[in-house]
Amino acid sequence: MFYTEKLLAVGVDNVFILLSAWRATNVADSLMHRMEETFSDAAVSITVTSLTDLISFAVGCLTPFPSVQMFCAYAVAAVIFTYVYQLTFFAGIMVLTCRREVEGRHCLTFQKMKKHVRPSLKMIEKGKSKKTCKSGFVFTLWKPLQSIRLTNYRLAHESDIMQGQYYATGNLAKTYQYEDRGFEKNHALARFFRTTYSDALLNPVVHLIIITAFLSYLGLAAWGCANVKLGLEPNDLLPENSYGKRTLAVAEKYFSDYGSYLHVWMYNLSKVDLGHRRLWVVLEKEIELYEHTEFTSSSDSWLRTFLNFVQQAGLLITPENFVYILKNVFLSQPRYAKFNRDIVFDDTGNALEASRIPVQLRFVGACNQSRAMHLFRRLAETSELNTGVYADFFQFAEQYNAVLPGTLSSIAIAGVAVVCVSLLLIPEPIASLWVTLSIVSINVGILGFMTFWSVRLDFISMVTIVMSIGFCVDFASHLAYNFAKGSNIPASERMRNALYAVGTPILQSASSTILGVSFMASAESYIFRSFLKTIILVITLGALHGLVILPVLLTLFYCDSKNNNDE
Template sequence: MHFNFVQKYISQFFEYYILLIIHHPWFFISIPILLTVTLSIGLQYQQNAFVKDELSQYIPINAQAGNELQQLDELFHIDDYDPFYATRRYDIKRTGYIIVRSIVNDEDVLKPTILDAVLKLWNVIQSIRVEGPNDTTFDYPSICVKFPISPEFDEIIANILMHKSSRLQEECVSNPLITAFKMFLNGDLNPKNDTIDQRVLKLVADSISLDLLTSICNFLGGITFDEKHRISGAKAIMLPYALRHSTVFQDNLAEKWELKLADFLLQYASNIIKTSLWTYETIAIESANGREQLIKMLLPSFLTLLLYTILCCCLPSWIYSRPWLAAGGVVSVAGAIISAIGLLLLLDYHITSVAYLMPFVIFSVGVDNVFITLSAWRSTSLTDSFELRMKKAFTDASLSITITSLTDFISFIVGCFAPFKSVQSFCLYAATAISFTYIYQLTFFSAILVLTSKREIAKQHCLTFQKMITSRKRKYSGSHFQVVPYKSHTIYLSTIKEEKKTITYRNNHLIANFFRTTYSDWLLKPFVRLIVLLLFILYLIVSIWGCLHVKIGLEPNKLLSIDSYGHEGLSVMEKYFSDYGSYLHVWMYNLSQINFSNRQIWTVLEDEIALYEYTEYTGLSDSWLRTMIQYFEKNNIAITSDNFVYILKNIFLSQPQFARYKRDILFDSTGNLLDVSRVLVQLRYVGASNQSRAMRILRNIAKSRTIKTGVYADFFQFAEQYDAMLPGTLSTIAIASFAVIIVSLLLIPKKVTTFWVSLSIITVNVGILGFMTFWNVRLDFISMITIVMSVGFCIDFASHLAFNFAKDEGISTSERMRNALYNVGVPIIQSASSTIIASIDSYIFRSFLKMIILVITLGALHGLLILPILLTLFNCDNKTTYATSRKDKLNVRTMKKVSKLTLTSSFSAWYDSSTITAIDTTPKYIHTCRNPIVSHLDIITLQSYWDHQSYHPNVYEKYCDNELTSTLHQTFVRQSYPNFYTSFTDFRYGSIPRSL
């Protein structure tokens, strides 16, 4: 089934559409400008629409961890004014920590001088004040979450302080060890202004019971123990904090305090200690800094790309250079970006820091269209009328641009449904910008192209628009002429009369001629094809191996720049405090609906708890059940199925020392049955590298139990992306690729060509995923964005070549490949390099630059190397090829017969002439060139004349105009005069002979 009717209808539309632009160019220039100015009003809402980069931007939407957290919150909701029990806290909002180390690496932080410095630092931190309404100020104690003084901690204080009245009932969240020293200094045992000595340190250390050892270990890093298993030293000490945030007012105060804390610690200097910091605002602060730097880089990137595009559009001629066309192309892209952002902001869409990468990508896509359009105009015949040339150039370029823009748009639209908010935001802005880029390409830039082409034909200066005087002239005398060579390439032709008539011939890009001749000849060699195909197979094997070993998931510190304080804080945290991490929440629910029959409920629950304590990532648990049983055994209280709930409610939970366990137990509506039980299990050795595995193990345990069980830990939300990333990426690639293939099938004339384009999409994406492994790039939301882009980007190069290959009919496959490479080789090289230029300063994520380079490099290699060979080797369009080949053979036989009769007289008579620089230009001679039977004689004549470094324009021009005999001439000259054929074809496709 043929789908090229779509392509034909679109071509007809563009042919009529360009006529409107030719007659009304300024209208099509003014409309995009007015639209851009109008939509730019939305930019004023940028600050309000900006969404801070929080954890929710990088975790999967509708992730299982979100449901687990919601269930946990519904069962055991915690309010800011509730007593703060750190192990039972599942809400990490407005919490953070300061890690203090000695200024000397690995020195013991429990030395009195260091502890004294830590305490003084903590006192200063607590005194940091932020402004509130009505000139009020708030310090840390006035906005902190408070925790009750536990009996164990109370016992420590009692051993230190002489007067019990000095003790507190509640204290702000902090390190209990530092709190103990602080309360000690305020007591009667030692004057307030005295420093801590070794005697005091020993007193506090001896006061810490073994029951509190695990709790203290959570706040000390790099701990060493003595022979009695007491803490004898540590390398780091943690100062945690927690702020109230249940209301908007409290949350705003907490945010201000955290920002002020970060500013203070970044400027804090001490000759005893050094600090590392992590706050809830750290990611937001770092992303805001990155956003500001990206905004600052937009103008330099724009100017750099503008200069590069202008240089690519300039030639050594003031007439045929097109700086204003290049500037118009880049400006149209800039207008499209402004319009897209302004429109979405006016529609009240949010914008994230990741979306600020979009302009760098869109600039590259738009500049690609500039190069394609320029190449299409250069490929038109000078002998055609202006309107005919514009129709041909605009139709070819617009069809190719339509394919690439539509495929890019589809890729980004599919990316809008990715399971990550950050990816959705980027793709939404990119898809909108692609749409505006396409619209402005067909209006603003096309009108600039019309005006530039008119200026070129009028021989006006490319900058000043002044009429240029040509510098290459041919002096005529009668029916003969002399060539007076100058440096430019303007050719004057004569008629039989002595009047001077000029036709200007335009040089095409030197690299374009290279692609059509030298490069194409190289690709057509069997040995080269074999080597390339073998390397392509090796590339696939290596890429597949890399795909099987790709690292998945974004590590938290990858969100931050290496030199940021947040990156240092995470690194220090993982180094010193990974052994004793947060707690795993395990809750068993709907217990009241279970018939335990002869089993004892406390025995069943104890067995369930033990399953979570003996994994490679967990330690002991803080279990109310175990504590209750020990308490009852100590007090000789018997437990039975009948009195279990009663003694639990009225005896165990009524004791002050067990008050924290009230947060772990829920009864049914009657109050007679236990319905929900929670246990806190300590997590150990869980880092960024094994979070996903730890989460899967713990969830699998919960799924395997007959009792309904839920599990949740702080790292679950971030670890969720490890499991969602690969399926999300593959599904996005599959959907986008399918849609892109459908578009290619409709707009590229040949089905076989579409098949190879589709294969290119697959092989490019396999290569990108595979080479990520070798370049140490992880599969995360950043690489997911570029992979979504790659579906559209990689087909940009392939579709340009495939479309130009498929549109030519009636010529051999190798000629179609030459024509395609001639038309798109230079634009592919230029657009690939401009893409790297546009994104090389994109600093936020280093992997973004690496991924862009992979996408562009692999896409360009497929478009310039792999696809041409596949199209020529496996093209199934046998009908056209056979007909052309048969016609060529018949014409060659006819030509050879005639050549024997006419060669000697016709050629010898001319060659023996003593005036080599003169050629008869009578109509009879020109008419001979048009004769398909004897025209090979003119080729011989031209060959001889070529050897004497002369040139006959009439014969060349008439030959180029004669479309009926072009196939005949090409076949004969190819077989008889291979050296001459290359130069002769160069002329036909737009290059001046080198001898001129």
């Protein structure tokens, strides 16, 4: 369920792109022509974003964290499904909806509504208005309301259409032609992006402000990246007001110097050739190495207790009787029976096979867990005995070691793949370059501002960052593609057209995504709150790049020397 909640907004921007392209078509055109225009305008754009999403999540499957792998595999399936769904089922829904509108049916009950609607001239030509046909002539009861402009033939030969008169259909076609009302019919917000908003972005003073703010943002984000905190703390896995979290907080406050134990075990001891040295002497020296580090203190050593017992009992141990005294004398004492779990004999019972010694840890916190783990492992690797070490914090220290390289490699691989896809499908290479730089900028911003919002880089935020590659590519690719497909027009006009086409869908997608995860604001778990904060950063930075930064950069640094033709 957690994965489903995260993927609620995947592909939603493509739906808004399709709806925006549909609204931009001429309502007087046939259904087939409107669908052709819609998908010729939007299909390539949503293919670019779906393919880049797919690559981003597929790269995430290569990370070393199973939780991230499962999420990314789930996301790959979701991206494929939503893409096929949008081009098939959703397209069919659009067709049925248009037919419902043409037939004047209610959007919920699908019953025909009784509404006095005067037909357009296009409807008269197609024979769909209330009329009387007589020898190729049309008798109309109403004057057309469709916005029209006069042709030269109309000015020279015809007067205005009058109610209740006959008109030859051939003359009607010569007399009137239609204006494309797509701009007036489209969303008011889309018109705002094309006019008022674009005018503001084209202002040189606004250019200077945006570029200055962008450079400041990069500097601040870079500083945050240098100070990002790594890893997931044990108490982060507990609800905010739970008993366990309160207990851990008290323990951290009053007893933070000493924590759990480092478990040191030596194995295959029966097969070790020590020459003339005695096994218990070698074992004791090994344990002393672990007791004299900056992260440990004394140990609860069965061997040291055994040697003290032998000395107090006045016994003499030799290589021949060492195991016998240990097994039949020492461990048979009730007060020493607890050491039975730390000692393993071979199948014959005549040789020591494995030994475990718990060593007390101290001063091990989140900031030095990785360093402590590497120190203990180096001691184990340099031992002449087969030695292994483990402590409870190792699972978190392993995360610290893997999360940053894993995140950076995922960003790098996905970035290269996205560049290749963009170069293939976006007409202008310079636009593909800015898409790539936007991806880098957004991910730097996410990592940097996580520091200011007290979010650590762990496997939870790593999932979101991998997902952010897809989200930020969506916003940037939609705008870059619509900017690049212009023909023989200046960069400023391309920017207007691009914002008109995708400005509203980007804003709608960003809003719907944030609304989709807003329920997590009331969650007490750090995991949910961490995801919410990271996704807000992803969507906010992605929308700002798609609607503010990228349009300005494309306008300022676009070269008009090469013009492309519309497909």
